[in-house]
Amino acid sequence: MSHPDEALLRGRRILIVEDEALVAMLVEDALLDAGCRIIGPAATVAEALALLEAELPEAAVLDLNLSGEASTPVADALVQQGVPFLVASGYGAAGLPEGHRGVPVLAKPYDPGELTAALARLCGA
Numbered sequence: 001m002s003h004p005d006e007a008l009l010r011g012r013r014i015l016i017v018e019d020e021a022l023v024a025m026l027v028e029d030a031l032l033d034a035g036c037r038i039i040g041p042a043a044t045v046a047e048a049l050a051l052l053e054a055e056l057p058e059a060a061v062l063d064l065n066l067s068g069e070a071s072t073p074v075a076d077a078l079v080q081q082g083v084p085f086l087v088a089s090g091y092g093a094a095g096l097p098e099g100h101r102g103v104p105v106l107a108k109p110y111d112p113g114e115l116t117a118a119l120a121r122l123c124g125a
Helices: 004-009 021-033 045-054 072-080 112-124
Strands: 013-017 037-042 059-063 085-089 105-107
Touching: 004 112, 013 021, 013 045, 021 037, 021 059, 021 112, 037 045, 045 072, 059 072, 059 112, 072 085, 085 112, 105 112
Parallel strands: 013 037, 013 059, 059 085, 085 105
Antiparallel strands: none
């Protein structure tokens, strides 16, 4: 049975920036099930920036804290390139860096359905 969000996401290139391997796999599985093409997952800022340079995604899922390293440079690069993204964080909206306060936030843990619905809103806008 097809979900309406899947039609908006099918074939879209989504960058995953997540340092926790299990979470990254769950995100990747949910997005693959929705028909997305996955870029990454990237576990570090350097890796994410390299992936961005190689292929421009249509949207991104960004963890704020990558093994103690703030992912702000990745958020800045996404904004600079006009790529919409959502933040998946255990810190909620309170952890958003200045300049990125309007970005949609999914508080961890979240349901895969919440993730695909939030991404569909980003991609459908």
